[in-house]
Amino acid sequence: MAEKPQPLHVVYCGVCGLPPEYCEFGPDFEKCKPWLIQNAPDLYPDLLKEAEAKAKEADKISGQLQSTSISDGSSASKPEEVKRLPGGKVKKKEKQExxxxxxxxxxxxxxxxxxxxxxxxxxxxxxxxxxxxxxxxxxxxxxxxxxxxxxxxxxxxxxxxxxxxxxxxxxxxxxxxxxxxxxxxxxxx
Ligand SMILES: [Zn+2]
Incomplete structure (x- = not known):
């Protein structure tokens, strides 16, 4: 026995009020995107990819910032630079005499x-x-x-x-x- 068709559950975009499939033609598709990702990801599969790419990019940037701040912090404890002669020998500071x-x-x-x-x-x-x-x-x-x-x-x-x-x-x-x-x-x- 076939199931009864479910009544179509009509959702409207929480941002622009249009049916989600029309959001891209709506007044502000950019603002709709987060809502669409949450509520109608099937309609706009590209949005999810786009969001993931952005998230990765953000991670990368914050990762860079983090590594920059780490290296800034460690610069104070950097080992003193040693003068090296060609061949890698460490030049001793000459005693003044x-x-x-x-x-x-x-x-x-x-x-x-x-x-x-x-x-x-x-x-x-x-x-x-x-x-x-x-x-x-x-x-x-x-x-x-x-x-x-x-x-x-x-x-x-x-x-x-x-x-x-x-x-x-x-x-x-x-x-x-x-x-x-x-x-x-x-x-x-
Ligand atoms: Zn919308």
Whole structure:
């Protein structure tokens, strides 16, 4: 036995008052859309897809906002940037000190090497000239064993040089000056 046809349940759009299938021709289809999705999704299957797409888009945006705010928050705790030399070695911060070493070459020839003046903002070429003039000897900027520039002064001037350095370059504290004696680093003061 066939079922009795159900009386057609007529619904009108809760927004514009038209039968839902006419909403798209109504005064404000955009405003009808949420109601249609809720009450007549079969009539407008595209609306559901559209709504889902919008929801996804909104999720994406809020996700982006969230990740942005997370990275903002963590920037304060970012690890301190470390200077890296080519090859990935971490460059140590150089200790500000001046190393004076008396070197005897060829048994008789004595040279006093001065390392580290550049760490106090002293121009080595300028310092070399001043040292040569002061001690009336030859002085030159040379590359040391580690390719770092140093000043070689002819002769043994080690014990006069400390006063000269601190007088000529007041930025250099006496406590930052060391001698190398018998392979040991000893403070000049
Ligand atoms: Zn409507």
């Amino acid at each position: 001046i190393i004076i070493e008396k070197v005897t070459r060829n048994k008789r020839k004595c040279i006093t090497t001065v390392k580290g003046l550049e760490l106090f903002g002293v121009k080595l070429s300028d310092a070399s000239k001043k040292l040569g003039k002061k001690f009336a000897t030859g002085a030159s900027v040379v590359k040391g064993p580690t390719e770092k520039e140093q000043i070689d002064v002819q002769g043994d001037i080690a014990y006069d040089i400390v006063d000269f350095i601190t007088e000529t370059w007041p930025d250099v504290p006496e406590a930052a000056i060391y001698f190398i004696e018998d392979g040991k680093k000893v403070p000049a003061v």
